[in-house]
Amino acid sequence: MTTSGGVTILQMVNNKIDGNGKLLVVISHLLAILSQIGNKPVALISINGKQRSGKSFLANQFIKYLKFRDEGDTAWLDKNLKSDFEWRDDLERVTSGIQVWHEPLYAKFNGKEIGVIVMDTQGLHDKNTSSQGNSIIFGISVLLSSVFIYNEKHLADDSLQYLQTYLEYAKFATGGKNDGSPTPERLTFQKLIFLMRDFQTGGCKHGYYDDNTCPPDQTKNLKQSIFELSPDMHTEAKDTRSGIENCFEDRGVYAMSSPGLKLPNMAEFKQSKDWEPQFRSSVVDFVTKFFSPEALFASTKRVFGQVVTAEQLKAYVSKWVQLIQETEGTVGSKTIFDTTAEMFYNNKIEESLEEYKTKMKDNLDRHPTGIIPRGSSLLELYRNKLRGRLNGVKEEFYKLNEASIAAEKERQLREKEKIEAKRREEQLKVEARRREEQLKIEAKRREDELERQKAEAKQKTIQNAENYHRQALNDLHVAEGKLQSVIANKKNYRYQVVREEEDRLFGFIPWDTDTYVDWLYDDAQFQQALKAAQAEKQRLQQRANETEQQLNIARNS
Ligand SMILES: Nc1nc2c(ncn2[C@@H]2O[C@H](COP(=O)(O)OP(=O)(O)OP(=O)(O)O)[C@@H](O)[C@H]2O)c(=O)[nH]1
Ligand SMILES: [Mg+2]
Known part of the structure; x- marks a missing residue:
């Protein structure tokens, strides 16, 4: 370890x-x-x-x-x-x-x-x-x-x-x-x-x-x-x-x-x-x-x-x-860049001054009187060299500074654009969400309306089927009544017809009706009436079955 x-x-x-x-x-x-x-x-x-x-x-x-x-x-x-x-x-x-x-x-x-x-x-x-x-x-x-x-x-x-x-x-x-x-x-x-x-x-x-x-x-x-x-x-x-x-x-x-x-x-x-x-x-x-x-x-x-x-x-x-x-x-980029640039060029200036001092000292050492001969180009030479170098350094620094300001501006611009793009993106997202919500609500409303209409239509169909069925049962009931009355009035069946006929022909009824009716009774006629009543009842029974079936279909649909 x-x-x-x-x-x-x-x-x-x-x-x-x-x-x-x-x-x-x-x-x-x-x-x-x-x-x-x-x-x-x-x-x-x-x-x-x-x-x-x-x-x-x-x-x-x-x-x-x-x-x-x-x-x-x-x-x-x-x-x-x-x-x-x-x-x-x-x-x-x-x-x-x-x-x-x-x-x-x-x-x-x-x-x-x-x-x-x-x-x-x-x-x-x-x-x-x-x-x-x-x-x-x-x-x-x-x-x-x-x-x-x-x-x-x-x-x-x-x-x-x-x-x-x-x-x-x-x-x-x-x-x-x-x-x-x-x-x-x-x-x-x-x-x-x-x-x-x-x-x-x-x-x-x-x-x-x-x-x-x-x-x-x-x-x-x-x-x-x-x-x-x-x-x-x-x-x-x-x-x-x-x-x-x-x-x-x-x-x-x-x-x-x-x-x-x-x-x-x-x-x-x-x-x-x-x-x-x-x-x-x-x-x-x-x-x-x-x-x-x-x-x-x-x-x-x-x-x-x-x-x-x-x-x-x-x-x-x-x-x-x-x-x-x-x-x-x-x-920010500008701060670090500028600070470093400033330190870098300050170091350069110091290096130049150091070099100038050393060389001047060297020069003075070589002229022990301490006087640089008049007209000596040496002093001028170093002055100019130093001035030139400092100017170069300054210029370079200004150039860099401008470049860094421009870079910083561009960075800020890019930053702003990014923020703006993000804001727009968010806004679009919110709008899209709202539209989606609205569409959902509208679709739900339509669906509900459709459901309501369907329920209403069904109710109506049931009602109609009930009415038809009720009517059919009613008719069947009447037919059943008719059939029963045909059977019950088997004997009387012809009687009424005859009476009506007599009445029409003579203006009165000349016969003892009962006897007459017995005599008149016609089974064939009765059978025909019975058949007709039964057929009618059967038809109406079938119709009632149909309407009942339709009613069931309407109720279960
Ligand atoms: N798969 C794999 N594992 C390695 C490799 N080199 C080392 N390990 C193993 O990875 C484990 C973690 O090693 P560390 O050197 O502590 O990993 P680290 O990236 O410094 O981990 P942190 O400091 O926690 O971020 C050890 O078990 C190593 O033996 C490699 O090249 N591949
Ligand atoms: Mg580690």
Whole structure:
């Protein structure tokens, strides 16, 4: 078990920057390391990205390489550090805030030496840190570093979007035109390594890809596949890609193999010989490629395109962190850019004055009387040189200032446009929701009306069917009455007819009616009347059945 080898230079308190100067207190660790490196240039490498993705593990490999690379080949890989950046297999985040390796490390090349500082950072998108907190960690580490490693586990377009969103925030450091050129007019970020862990996708080998480099025998360029713009690409995806490309002078993608199930924190896989061979060679390749003295010398920290010493960087670092802290991360592009430009050109003026003083002293030493001979062009020469230089510096500063004002204006305009577009989008959404509600209400009203009309029509149909049925039953009842009366009046049936006939013929009824009727009774006539009455009853019975059926249909429909 090792104690932590990283010292905290930024600690979030309640996942926010502490307003009581905590940041300044802890930045002193970084300043102390820079002081130790002194007048040498310095390479600052930071590793950022998604939480729990093996950042601290890899940062420890950097340290081992920097400390033990001279022990030959890959011996450094199995060296034990007395203390390391804390790392482990855990569900909760391990690293918090920003940590730097507690001591300065060095790299020598062609007889020169530079300092190397490694920074390990809190993982982005953890569940406790606000987006402002994430942006501050990201902003400070991208601003401080000369090599910015963005660690990702699974590539999806949102990985690029996250990176670009944070860069939008961190772009406060850039000014003037934003075309990615490493001109001194810009405070561009230097090198981006988009590091893809557990890389498995088809057609591309493990290794490093940039615009001009691919792993040996590799034809498809992964960096170009990810970053190249294509005509059918969505505008948002295009903006994301060009946004990232424009922020850095140098960009590349590294595809690293996966350790599989042999996680290097497990006791049985502590020795690198037990790791997955592909993972081991990926780690070795990555570390030696970017941490070789030659690579580090090419990646020393620059401000406005000029290499600065660790000592000079101290003033910039203090100022940047102070600005970010004071504004709780809402610092505008103009502020950081202008402040840096002002410090940069003040340094230049001081350097010129220093040079002037040294040369004049040198001159006076060579003229011990202390009098520069009249007509000597030397004094004039230095005066003019200095004046020319100061004017140049002034002009450059004004130019930069104008450019930064224009850039800030444009940023504000873009910000306004974004807000306006968002407001319009919200308004459209509200209107669409209202229209949808109205349509729903109207459809419901129509549906109810239709239901009501249907119910009314049904009621009417039932009523009609009831009336018809009632009428049919009535008629049937009458027919039944008629039939009964035909049967009951069997004898009398003819009687009435005869009486009526007699009455018509004679004006009176001459016969004893009963006798006469018996005599007159005609069974055939009766049978005919009976049949007719029965047929009528049957017809009406059938009609009543029909109307009953219709009534049932109407009721059940
Ligand atoms: N899948 C995978 N796991 C790895 C890799 N490298 C290391 N690990 C494992 O990932 C786990 C977390 O490692 P850390 O180095 O603590 O991860 P981190 O990104 O620093 O985590 P935070 O500091 O919490 O954001 C450990 O179990 C490591 O063994 C890798 O390349 N791929
Ligand atoms: Mg960590």
